[in-house]
Amino acid sequence: MSVFIRHYNPGSVYNAKIWRFASTTAETPKLTNGEDDEEFRVLDILKKRDKLQRRAPRKADVPPDRAEKMRTDQKWGDVWPGPKSFHPSSVPLPIRQGYVPKGQAPPGKKANAELMKIPNFLHLTPPVIKSQCEAIKKFCTEWPKLLNSEEAIEKHYPLEIITSDYCHASPVIRNPLSRIVILRIKLSDLKLDKHARDKFLRLVGDRYDGQTDLVTITADRCPVRRQNLDYVNYLLTACYHESWNYEDWEGDKTLQDMEYYDFDMNQSKRNLVNWHLLCLNEENNFSDEEIKLYDVASIPNATEYIESVSSLFNDGESDATLKKYDTSVRKLLGLPDKKIVT
Amino acid sequence: MYSNIVLSRQWARLACVCRYMSTIEGQKLPQAARSSDGISPPPRIARSPTDILQALAATVGTDPSAAHYKYHDDPYLIPQSNYRKRSYALSAEAGRKAAAWIRDEHAELFTMREWDPPMKMKTPYFNADPQIEAFAPKPIYNDESKVTEEDLRYTIQNALLEDAIKVFELLGGVDNLNDELKLSLLQLLCFYNEKEPVSLEWLEERWFSAATRERQSTTWKLGGLADKIFTAMEPKTSEAYSAIIQGMAKYYQAERAHVLAQEAREQGIPLSTTVYNSLLGCVGFLKEGVTLRVEALKSILNEMNEQGLSPNSETLSACLRSISSWGSGKALQTVALQVVAECRQLGIAPSLSAYYYLLCLFCKEQGPRIDILTNIIADLENRESIEATQATDTNFFITAMGVCSDHLQDVNLAERVHALLMKGDNYKLVGDAYKESIYYRHLVTVTCKYAPFEKTTQLLDTLVPNIYVPEPSVMEEIIRTLEVGGAGDRLADAWSQLVVFGHAKRTKLVEKLLSALCNCYTYQDDEVKAKIRQAAADILKFGQLMEEREENEDRRSPTQKLSASALSNIVELCSDTQDKLDPNWSTVENAVQRLRDEQAAGVPARPQILADLAQKAATVGKPELAALAVTYLAECGFEEATAASVQTLGVMLNRPVEEVETLLQEQKASLATSLHPSALAVAQAYHIAKTGAPLHESESSSASSESDSESSSDDE
Structure with a gap:
């Protein structure tokens, strides 16, 4: 009873709660009087324990994983047709991944965040790739016969244009980075004499890489790729023709100017x-x-x-x-x- | 240069999946078909923007182990019953609807750039680029809206019928509209009969909408807005007449449709083939009697001929629709065949709708068996692709499968129909959820009845439960097939399927399953036997659980209880064990107790089960159970009670049968004191069976109290 009274004193803030405490525990000491007088009873103001007890465990009536029902001769491409994050119930593989505690196996596939984090390539198994290639083959044209080596390609298509396409989840499908156009050409593929070459290099400046012999022109100043493409072509043409021009003052070059x-x-x-x-x-x-x-x-x-x-x-x-x-x-x-x- | 690009903040936030591509763009493409000089690339093969995607999609087949992709691929969320399939899909759509509602109600939130600097804030701007019309907020029209003709045009174009009417009223009615808008509004009203259609956006709602059978009654709104607009239109053009006549014909206002058509003809206004088609479809409402109707049909066709209009495939299906709705009989069938033959001569191939009406006409349930389906299927199989042209086209497959199942009872043909449905893109012709389910009901029924067992199980494995959940009647058929095939393993699984599909409360079905289990129990493997016992015990437990729940929730309509035969079947299955500690014994006790307490309807069909049980229980060492079984038998007055009690007592006392008999005959008085209570109960039962009265006449005043004491002794 002393416990009871002591808690009753502290003041108005806890009044309501203590009343509840009092009303529920008032009878318990009487009932268990003989048995555990000695035991220190815990004050449970918020009734946490009661709440926990009241919550009946929900019955989880879950059907077994569908991976268990899968036939061994099924087409995996039908089960996992596209890229998606790992799901244990539809992958019939005993996969394990994650931190390995000493003397234990790595965590299994269920409830394994590690497996969900990494991108998987379950949608791109070799048979799937094969069948997809077969499916889109009808849109492919024949490769030109004479372009049978890297050298041949370089010889016939000296000019290289590099652009990037972006794909992202957003209401906007445009990406400003896709406007950038890079043009590359080997300097040796341009028909230049000594003077023109010298002038060309002066015009191009640091866009020429002496080690690979490549001239790289990048354009990103126009808002659209097409414009940038036109622009790099224009730049190359202009530089080329300019380098063949002899200006009057070029004759004034002296030994000191070399x-x-x-x-x-x-x-x-x-x-x-x-x-x-x-x-x-x-x-x-x-x-x-x-x-x-x-x-x-x-x-x-x-x-x-x-x-x-x-x-x-x-x-x-x-x-x-x-x-x-x-x-x-x-x-x-x-x-x-x-x-x-x- | 490249490094000079300053990434604006919103781009840095985007998760960019970046594909790097090096192209040889900007170089000349030659025009020759092949690479002419072996260096330049050949011209590009023409393709539409989605061709590659479609080609890739065609490589993916169906996965029978997975639910439809509209559901989450997760064991917790895969729906296993029809009810759940419906509610899950519709719940998801309800969420989409809620989102669309918020989008429309708060449209300003979706058209502004919230990250604009304060000065520029609230400049109208669409976040999406390119802007997709379908995702943009829809305008809301009410009495205060300021509308223009543009709005009316928008609502008509998007088939927003109620909005269109509202805008029409706000614009000031018929007088303030130009002819073009009037006509398009009239067409919209006539097409939908002034009823707002379910938007194309809500796929699930359309898929699951209860397929109310098309009522063949006049639903056209007489004197409605469409009529008003039509009367106000001056001059009435051919298009206006076409719209109103087709609308009336579509909604069974046949008489007025024909009157208007007559009017148009008198005024010399030309009518199109589609108008005549719709008139043909409702010609039967004008006349009574087959001959008059056929004459009217022919006269319209003749009129078309006079107008110089050639029929198309819809003409054919409209004619057949009329003919098939006039009943059956040789005369109509010949007329239908004449029409088809004539159209064939004109090079018109019957559409799926036409075939559907033919099937309706020829394959009546009670009528003689006429196999026109084989030819139809052969024709359809030869077609490259089947296109849906009319709404009734979706009726074909379900009717064809129904004919296979009920009329022709031909499983091979059913397989051909199914193969046709599965070919290419044809599955779109299955219609909606209701039709799909009926289609599979027919397919599964005919397969169960007439196909070899392996084929049936194979089909069931692919269909159930992800594509199709069997209805109770089909489940019964399946159970019968499994019983005949002797597949105890699958029968044991069938119980869990019943629970999952929500059929476990159907007592009749459960009883069928139990008797099937009993019938094929003896010749199963031990493992399967254990599984079957488990299932039987589970059935009893499930029944009790249901009863408890019923008591708690106080339902109005109580579920039916298992019959005595079913309980005895459970007893038979569960008592098949030699082990005293087997948990199934408690199930057996439970079942017998329920029998005893008269919680089951009727009496067991095979009392021998209980007699065997008594003996078995006595052997194993459960005398109370044995006594209970024997007492029940005796109280129900079965002949088996006598023999059973003697044998049980013999096992209990470990003496031969004759000795026990003499014992029972002679020492009536001393038995009470010398016997174990259970044995005494058996002896009591013997006497009840023999004489109809308990052992001691003096104590026989209340048999019920006796049995009470016995049952209490059982508990000890």
């Missing part, structure tokens, strides 16, 4: 020719133009020398280029090979 070392235009060639003529005791009164056009191939070992000088200037000083220069100069001048002093 972006690379051209042997023919430099002092080295004059020195080489002069030296060569000196060796032959010939008249040396060439003008600058004549020196430029002089065919150095007649000079023994000159080509190698020219190459090494060019690479020394173009590729920069390194052990390899210097060594090459060393050997080629020795050869040209007829000097003995370098003796390695040990």
Whole structure:
């Protein structure tokens, strides 16, 4: 009874609840008086236990999984015709996946979120793929006979246009990313001479990748793919024709304007020719133009020398280029090979 | 360049499934049929936007283990009975309807861009691109709406009949409309008879709508809006006449339709073939008697000829429809055949509706057996594809299967009809849920009756329960077939099927099942036997559960209880065990107790079962049960009671039969003291059976109290 009273005191807030408590438990002490006087009784204000007891377990009258009724010779494509997330009752496979506790098997297929998370390819089994291919074969045309290798394709269709299509769940089927058009072409497939090539590369800038020899032009400034496609085609055409144009001012290019070392235009060639003529005791009164056009191939070992000088200037000083220069100069001048002093 | 694109926020949110495709777009396509030079690609094969999807879909067949795809593929949610199938599908549609209602009521929420900056907020904008008309909110018209002719045109085009009438009234009635709109409204009203149709959007509602048999009565609204509009139209064009005549003919206002047609003819207004078709369809309402009707039909056909109109396939089915509705008989049948023959000469192939009416005319249930179906099916099988052209086309397959089942009783033909229905796209011709169910009822019945057993089980496996749930009558047929085939395993399963299908309360069906189980019990494997016993025990338990529920819920109409024969069948099945601890013994006790308490109708048809039970129970060591069975037998006055009680007592006392008999004859008085209570009860039963009175005359004042004490001793 003391418990009862003590709880009765605290105040008005719990009044109602305590009354309920009082009314239900008032009789219980009398009934169980002799048996468990000692036991500490738990105050259950919210009557949680009662509520739990009252809720009768709902009868789950569930038919067995349909996977159990499946015949072994059924067509799996009919059961799982399209992509969908995993469902244990319709997949007759003892699949397991998930975190493996020590000494136990991985969780089974039922109520397994791990299996539902990952995309499955149950709709794309080899027989299904085969039958689908057969079904859409009638829409396919014959592959052109001569395009039988990658090289042939590259040769006949040098131009490559890359676009992307997007598919997503939304009221809108458009995706702005699909407007982007990428054009790719190998530089070697364009008919360019030395000057045009140089000019083309200057026009294209960093859209040319020297390692793969590919020029990549991307257009995304127009709202529609078609416009972007027209635009990349226009860009390629314009660059190509522009690179063949000679402007007046292009003749003004001097030695200082060169972006690379051209042997023919430099002092080295004059020195080489002069030296060569000196060796032959010939008249040396060439003008600058004549020196430029002089065919150095007649000079023994000159080509190698020219190459090494060019690479020394173009590729920069390194052990390899210097060594090459060393050997080629020795050869040209007829000097003995370098003796390695040990 | 690429990296410069700033993704706007809504795109970043989208879950993008991105397919990367490299194409050789923008390069010239040659025009030759094949690759002319071996380098350029051949021209593209023409195809419609959905051709590839359809080709892919054609590779997917039906899966008998799965429910229809409109249901969730989950054991908890796969419907197993007709009731559930209907309620699940309609519930889902109710949800869709609720969504559509909210969409229409709060249309402004779906046409605004909520993420617009505050200044631009509420600019009309459709979220969808491309905008799909069917998903957009529908306008709501009420008395305050400001409407234009555009609205009327919209409502007419979308067959929103009530809205169209409302807009029509708001626009100021007949006088304020131009002729074109008047005509299209008239056509709409005539087509639907001023009754709002169920929208095409609600597939399930249309599928499950109770197929009320088309009532052949005048439902045309005389003096309705359609009539008013028609009278107000001046001048009355050929189209207006066509619309009103066809409307009247469709809704059985035959006389006025013919009067109007006559009027049009007198005014020299040409009528089309379809108008004549509809007139042909209702010509029978004008005249009485077959000969007069046939004459009227012929006169209309002659008139068509005079007008220079050539008949089409609908003409044929309209004629046959009229003829078939006039009854049967040789005369009508010959007329029908003449019409068909004449149309054949004109190169008109009968449509499914025409065949349907022919079947109606020739294959009467009581009439002589006429096999026209074989030729019809042969004709249809030769056709490349069967197109639905009329609403009545969907009646063909159900009628054909009905003819196979009831009229011809030919399972091979039924299989051909079924194969035809399953061919290609033909399943759309099955009609609605009601027709589909009747179709399968006929198919299953005829297969059960006339097909070999393996074929029947195969068919049942594919159909039941996902495609078709058998009705009680069909279930009975199936149980009979399984019994004849001796498939105890399937019979045991049939009980759970009965529960799932909602037929378990049908006592007659359950009794049939029980007797079938008993009949084929003896020659089953042990495993199957155990299964059958389990099923029998379950039947009894289910019955009790139902009774309890009934008491709790206080139902008005009590379910029928199992008969005594059925209970004794349960007893027979469940008592087939040598093990005293078998849980089925409690079922047996329960059943016998129910018999004893007269909770079952009638008396057992085979009392020998109970006599055997008594002996078996005594052998196993359940004397109380044995005593109970014997007492029941004796009280019911069966002849078997005497022999049974003697034998049971013999087993109990472990003595030969003769000795027991003498014991019972002689030492009447001492028995009461010397015998075990159960044995005493058996002895009592013996005397009741022999003399009609209990052992001791002095104690016989109340037999019921006696039995009470016995039953209480059983409990101990």
